[in-house]
Amino acid sequence: MLKGLSRRCFCNSPSPQPWLFVGLGNPGLKYSGTRHNVGFEMIDAFAESQGIMMNTVHCKAVFGQGYVGEIPIFLSKPQTYMNLSGESTGPLAAYYKLPLNRVLVFHDDMTLPRGVLRLQDKGGHGSHNGLKSVIQHFRGNREFPRFRIGIGRPPGQMDPKAFLLQKFNAKAQEQIDVAMQEGVDILKYLLARGLTESARRFNVEQKYKHLRVQTLPT
Structure with a gap:
């Protein structure tokens, strides 16, 4: 049985393998709403959509767990602050004995x-310090999936x-809010159909959305 999750019956079929979703960002009100924290925002949007409470602290992270359908999910x-994200992500993946292809990291992308x-x-890390730290704590292994959020x-x-470290203006925040809702749909599809198909x-x-977004003001 998975640590921290209640036992369920899966009717003689193999239990679905869990996912760990990790949003990168900086803690504290000072950084809330900044471009660097969209990974946190995506976690919050997904947690709210699925009724998963982010109300515990585990491995230096604000943490939630539940099921989406029959799939166990850890959020x-x-x-640790962005530059030390691996100090939390590495131990979490190890604690739940997850292969790295089941650890999806959400991060901002310029x-x-x-x-x-x-x-x-x-x-690779693309000079993103949070990803650098995660890779370091995965012993240099870069073969984990990412959910890149354009800023x-x-x-x-x-x-x-x-x-x-700047906050979005009102118009840009509206755009990010729309992206968060699209992200929720993408993540639900991923859990149902897998990463490759998603x-x-x-x-x-x-890609086609890019043609609309790039002309809008910052």
């Missing part, structure tokens, strides 16, 4: 237009670090 928001989403089965590039010569379906849709 995590590391409280290479994608604001509000555009991408599923990816593996990859757009800094305007002009703006310092990327300052850009990441990426094939939704990445194409999001």
Whole structure:
């Protein structure tokens, strides 16, 4: 039986393998609503949609657990600050004995237009310090899936670090809110159909969304 989850009957079929969803961000009100925290926002949107309470602390993370259909799901928001995200994510994956292909990391991405989403089965860190830390605590293994949430590039010569820690204006936040709801649908589909089919379906849709998003003001 999985640690922390009640026993269920699956009618003689193999129990579905759980997923761990990890949203990257920085803890505290100071960082709430900033571009760097959209990973946290996506976790919160999904938890609310499924009625999963994020009301415990586990492995240095705000943590929730439940089922989506018959699939066990663990939701995590590391409280270590972004640059040390692996200090929470690595121990969580180890605690539940999860293969890395069942650990989906949600993170902001400046290479994608604001509000555009991408599923990816593996990859590097792309200079994202949260991903760097996760990879380090996975002993250099990069073969874990990511849910990339586009926040757009800094305007002009703006310092990327300052850009990441800025809050969205009202119009941009509306766009992110729409992306969060789209993300919930993508994640539910992923749990039902798997990563490969989900990426094939939704990445194409999001590619065309890019043509609409890139012309909107920051």
